[in-house]
Amino acid sequence: xxxxxxxxxxxxxxxxxxxxxxxxGVVLGVAFxxxxxxxxxxSEQDFIKRLVDNSPHITVYDEYRHPQIQPAQLRWPDGxxxxxxxxxxxxxxxxRSYREKLALIETLPGLRIAPVLIGxxxxxxxxxxxxxxxxxxxxxxxxxVSTIQEKMQQGSLDALTANPNGIIIGRGLSDKFQxxxxxxxxxxxxxxxxxxxxxxxxxxxxxxxYDESQSFANLKRAQVMFDRPNRINRFIIQLDDPYxxxxxxxxxxxxxxxxxxxWTEASEDILSLLTVRNIIMFSVVxxxxxxxxxxxxxxxxxxxxxxxxxxxxLKSMGFHANDIRLIFLFEGSIIGAIGSVFxxxxxxxxxxxxxxxxxxxxxxxxxxxxxxxxxxxxFELAVLFALSSCILAAYLPARRAGKVHPVEILRGx
Amino acid sequence: MSxxxxxxxxxxxxxxxxxxxxxxxxxxxxxxxFVCIMGPSGSGKSSLLYLLGLLDVASSGQLWLDNENVxxxxxxxxxxxxxxxxxxxxxxxxxxxxxTVLANVTLPMRRLGxxxxxxxxQRGMALLxxxxxxxxxxxxxxxxxxxxxxxxxxxxxxANDPLVILxxxxxxxLDTASGxxxxxxxxxxxxxxxxxxVAVTHDPVFASSxxxxxxxxDGKINPDLS
Ligand SMILES: Nc1ncnc2c1ncn2[C@@H]1O[C@H](COP(=O)(O)OP(=O)(O)OP(=O)(O)O)[C@@H](O)[C@H]1O
Ligand SMILES: [Mg+2]
Numbered sequence: 123x124x125x126x127x128x129x130x131x132x133x134x135x136x137x138x139x140x141x142x143x144x145x146x147g148v149v150l151g152v153a154f155x156x157x158x159x160x161x162x163x164x165s166e167q168d169f170i171k172r173l174v175d176n177s178p179h180i181t182v183y184d185e186y187r188h189p190q191i192q193p194a195q196l197r198w199p200d201g202x203x204x205x206x207x208x209x210x211x212x213x214x215x216x217x218r219s220y221r222e223k224l225a226l227i228e229t230l231p232g233l234r235i236a237p238v239l240i241g242x243x244x245x246x247x248x249x250x251x252x253x254x255x256x257x258x259x260x261x262x263x264x265x266x267v268s269t270i271q272e273k274m275q276q277g278s279l280d281a282l283t284a285n286p287n288g289i290i291i292g293r294g295l296s297d298k299f300q301x302x303x304x305x306x307x308x309x310x311x312x313x314x315x316x317x318x319x320x321x322x323x324x325x326x327x328x329x330x331x332y333d334e335s336q337s338f339a340n341l342k343r344a345q346v347m348f349d350r351p352n353r354i355n356r357f358i359i360q361l362d363d364p365y366x367x368x369x370x371x372x373x374x375x376x377x378x379x380x381x382x383x384x385w386t387e388a389s390e391d392i393l394s395l396l397t398v399r400n401i402i403m404f405s406v407v408x409x410x411x412x413x414x415x416x417x418x419x420x421x422x423x424x425x426x427x428x429x430x431x432x433x434x435x436l437k438s439m440g441f442h443a444n445d446i447r448l449i450f451l452f453e454g455s456i457i458g459a460i461g462s463v464f465x466x467x468x469x470x471x472x473x474x475x476x477x478x479x480x481x482x483x484x485x486x487x488x489x490x491x492x493x494x495x496x497x498x499x500x501f502e503l504a505v506l507f508a509l510s511s512c513i514l515a516a517y518l519p520a521r522r523a524g525k526v527h528p529v530e531i532l533r534g535x
Numbered sequence: 536m537s538x539x540x541x542x543x544x545x546x547x548x549x550x551x552x553x554x555x556x557x558x559x560x561x562x563x564x565x566x567x568x569f570v571c572i573m574g575p576s577g578s579g580k581s582s583l584l585y586l587l588g589l590l591d592v593a594s595s596g597q598l599w600l601d602n603e604n605v606x607x608x609x610x611x612x613x614x615x616x617x618x619x620x621x622x623x624x625x626x627x628x629x630x631x632x633x634x635t636v637l638a639n640v641t642l643p644m645r646r647l648g649x650x651x652x653x654x655x656x657q658r659g660m661a662l663l664x665x666x667x668x669x670x671x672x673x674x675x676x677x678x679x680x681x682x683x684x685x686x687x688x689x690x691x692x693x694a695n696d697p698l699v700i701l702x703x704x705x706x707x708x709l710d711t712a713s714g715x716x717x718x719x720x721x722x723x724x725x726x727x728x729x730x731x732x733v734a735v736t737h738d739p740v741f742a743s744s745x746x747x748x749x750x751x752x753d754g755k756i757n758p759d760l761s
Pocket of ligand 2: 580581582703
């Protein structure tokens with residue numbers, strides 16, 4: 123063992139209490155970092171998973187992102203005259219010739235697509251009204267892009283195929299109207315048309331507004347009710363790899379001109395919130411480690427002051443300034459290394475305890491636990507943080523020790 | 536041939552009030568010689584010893600150790616010369632409290648790194664034995680008497696078999712009997728092992744046993760009393 127390391131160990135072991143205090147600072151820093159990071163990353167991934175699972179990866183709307191170019195501008199692109207206040211051509215809303223477009227998009231690999239016609243309706247039962255939206259769907263297609271089938275408490279999406287006059291409503295509405303499976307309610311559209319439909323299914327997502335206002339019907343029936351035969355106004359698309367959404371949305375938009383929005387674009391605000399959360403987490407953990415480094419700095423500074431005579435005598439014996447610095451850097455590293463090991467153990471223990479805590483997210487019936495991320499990177503990061511802050515904390519005392527001038531100390535002794 | 540030679544050594548402190556600690560000192564010390572530096576308090580004895588021991592650097596003048604001009608060496612080179620060629624004994628023993636007696640003695644050998652662990656422990660024991668404190672080897676410094684500690688400190692100064700032993704009032708803190716023993720040891724080191732021994736002392740009895748006395752007054756050698 124190098125003599126510098128041996129002296130470092132002796133310094134630490136002869137000051138057990140102080141060393142233990144410094145050590146526990148590092149242990150707690152590392153353990154808290156792990157627990158917080160595992161929980162943050164776990165819940166973040168859980169959250170994104172929910173977002174990705176429960177919302178369409180890509181939605182194609184019956185809109186254009188940019189107003190259509192006017193014929194005059196097409197003819198004279200560099201024209202000096204700018205025409206303003208033009209009213210675009212009025213047309214029946216909806217995606218035109220959707221079957222060809224559906225077929226076109228379906229040629230892209232790794233993707234499932236369902237056409238939807240969505241419109242506003244007012245549902246009435248026994249004198250009570252509820253405004254909401256009705257989605258006309260093709261059940262077999264819808265099942266491939268939405269988790270709604272899993273959220274069915276009674277009945278199923280397929281009932282819409284079997285009964286073209288059927289409607290599926292949410293648990294919220296069913297509770298509000300005191301209405302159950304097999305009962306009829308009245309559905310009114312904006313143009314004044316009204317139709318009696320039979321409840322063939324009830325779903326519950328846990329989102330209160332959605333469960334009160336959203337309802338589903340057969341696509342054909344919706345097209346008749348909204349008076350838009352052969353039209354739809356949404357494509358809902360799920361991808362095998364949700365992280366391709368932005369690219370594929372762009373390709374679809376270029377191919378069919380209608381606006382295609384990816385989930386990342388739609389949830390940009392939420393995703394940026396996650397970044398803020400990560401920044402907060404790292405600040406908190408950094409603060410813990412800074413406090414731990416102060417502990418180490420304090421301990422080592424005390425040792426340097428107490429051991430000034432020893433340092434002077436070592437130097438007079440022929441130790442270089444570097445040897446002396448090394449002694450104190452070793453002391454910082456030893457505290458960092460041992461602290462990291464115990465911190466990792468304690469952190470893993472905390473993570474294990476956290477992962478056994480049961481939580482009940484809304485709309486989920488099966489047992490669920492706090493989401494904990496076990497990724498190896500955070501363990502590496504914790505050790506990296508701990509070691510570098512320990513060495514950094516040891517640096518100043520080490521430098522001061524290296525500068526001790528033997529003559530000054532010997533005279534003073 | 537001299538083992539240690541100084542020519543016109545001057546050590547000045549520049550500050551608000553400039554002080555001259557060592558003023559134009561020239562001397563030569565031979566191998567096997569036992570030399571005492573004497574003089575009133577504040578006359579610059581310690582200051583001269585620090586210069587001769589390469590712990591301090593002269594403001595001007597030349598210094599040779601073992602026929603090498605060491606006046607222009609840098610800090611690390613000076614440290615290497617101290618490690619290999621010099622041994623110090625101070626008024627206070629300056630042993631490391633957390634290390635055993637044997638570990639203290641072997642410390643300079645470990646730093647030099649020329650001996651194996653077994654070899655250096657053997658040598659450490661032999662040194663302790665030659666100073667009559669082998670039975671104390673596994674004790675800690677605070678468990679020893681003052682005289683025993685000073686003998687351990689001498690053993691440590693001898694660890695790397697130096698050419699010169701520099702001692703600053705080595706008996707200043709000891710009772711008469713222990714002081715006499717340390718004086719005998721230093722004398723024997725010079726005369727029997729051929730090392731140059733330079734010792735600062737206030738004790739006339741101690742000084743009388745030296746081969747030569749150098750008298751300092753106000754940082755200068757007083758040739759009449761030397
Ligand atoms: N840092 C300093 N600043 C100012 N004066 C100093 C400093 N160090 C030493 N001196 C002065 O230099 C002179 C020589 O000091 P030195 O320690 O060499 O004397 P000494 O002969 O060893 O004395 P003593 O017998 O008391 O040990 C003294 O007058 C002392 O006051
Ligand atoms: Mg002195």
